[in-house]
Amino acid sequence: MHFSIPETEVRSGENGSTYVAYNIHVNGVLHCRVRYSQLLGLHEQIKKEYGSNVVPAFPPKKIFTLTPAEVEQRREQLEKYMQAVRQDPLLGASDLFNGFLRKAQQETQQIPTEEVALDISLSNGQKVTVNILTSDQTEDVLDAVATKLDLPDDLVGYFSLFLVREGVDGGLTFVRKLQEFELPYVSINSLRSSEFHILLRKSYWDMAYDSDVMDNRVGLNLLYAQTVSDIERGWILVNKDQHRQLKSLQEKGSKKEFIHLGQTLKYYGYIKFDPCITDFPEKGCQVIVSAGNNELNFHVKLPNEQMKEGSFKVTRMRCWRVTSSQVPVANGTTNPCSSAKCEVKLELAFEYLMSKDRLQWVTITSQQAIMMSICLQSMVDELMVKKSGGSIKKMLRKRHNGSIQRADSQQAVKSPPLLDSPDPNREQVVKLSTKLSSVSLRGISASNSANDISGNDFHGNYAFEGIGDDDL
Secondary structure (H helix, E strand, O other): OOEEEEEEEEEEOOOOOEEEEEEEEEOOEEEEEEEHHHHHHHHHHHHHHHOOOOOOOOOOOOOOOOOHHHHHHHHHHHHHHHHHHHHOOOOOOOHHHHHHHHHHHHHHHOOOOOEEEEEEEOOOOOEEEEEEEOOOOHHHHHHHHHHHHOOOHHHOEOEEEEEEEEOOOOOEEEEEEOOOOOOHHHHHHHOOOOOEEEEEEEOOOOHHHHHHHHOOHHHHHHHHHHHHHHHHOOOOOOEHHHHHHHHHHHHHOOHHHHHHHHHOOOOOOOEEOOOEEEOOOOOOEEEEEEEEOOEEEEEEEOOOOOEEEEEEEHHHEEEEEEEEEEEEOOOOOOOOOOOOOEEEEEEEEEEEEEEOOEEEEEEEEOOOHHHHHHHHHHHHHHHHHHHOOOOHHHHHHHHHOOOOOOOOOOOOOOOOOOOOOOOOOOOOEOOOOOOOOOOOOOOOOOEOHHHOOOOOOOOOOOOOEEOOOOOO
16 A cells, blocks of 8 residues: 655644644545654554654654745655554554554544434445444454355455456456455445446465355355356457357356366466556557566567567566655646645566576556556465465455455555565455346457457566557
């Protein structure tokens, strides 16, 4: 998650006095509005709990009223402080820090604690309505959905809640995975747009864990619905013969066999991102990025209109980082952001082992850069657990309880060092219930095998496999 404090504002207090409010943004969207004294209180609590040597430096109190220049200096210092706390594996995952952000989010949106109904979307378009409190955190909502759907507790960690935006054309944009520092009801309502939904989707990468999910009736229905949806959206590629087989299995109600066939198809289990820009193999290339199978897959349109495809394995990434910058909205003005309306520009850059002794940075400019980073980190989590011989179920339970350490944060995000092998494994936890209505394969476009993508990975060279024009 990218934390920033891009702006301040002067607000009126209860007694008519004024104060400076610091607007904390997550991924470029306002999360909460806090006073210096509130952040100072948080700092003191963290220091008391974890010791002064662990806590980042905090901007000092001032005796006199701050000048505009001093307010700006404090804003920058507070921003760095919040980013440092969030990036720290211990502090960033603490109940102290996340509880502060949840409370501040609720207060900022002025939503009282009360019982409400919240709709959670499933992959087949159905909605599950759960009764929750407005102050319930992500884990609470996940548990409520699981209870409603009768998904066993030991499968909850295989799923997560995602904030998505549905376009008028039915396209799905993954905004982010809902985090432990936010209140889902408040998050979705603060966007004030019917385009946004909370979606339940599996959150592991290794298809070997599908068998655990499919052993349960509810888990099977959820996985089946997701597979059908991904095929319909064109995220999973099928040719005419495969389409015919899938149709036949669907008509027979053979859900497990349907999923098993789906597992053999290209891009099964991948998340597809919106078109964006990359500097690989050359600057200014349009690209569609997909994440899955421990890789980022690129479908690139070169400046000469030629289409290329290739993949970057997470096991060959030395590190990655997410950076943000404020850029003026395109309105013909050259005014700086301080005097014009601005938007956040996000970039994901990773250092990749192209060949035995050659590392190269590859950059993706996308508003979904944070989500891409989260995908990379969760792939690494799976790989590290499998490599150490640990239990993927324990990892998922930890993550569900908000205690897993993370490295996919703020301005600079580093992954663990290169792994030995592209070997993955993992699971996750959520809850879901009984009957999901049958899903039809409407809208699956039957492509000929000649148009199917069968590119080679580009480890250590710039060669892309040519592909047909696809979505760019």
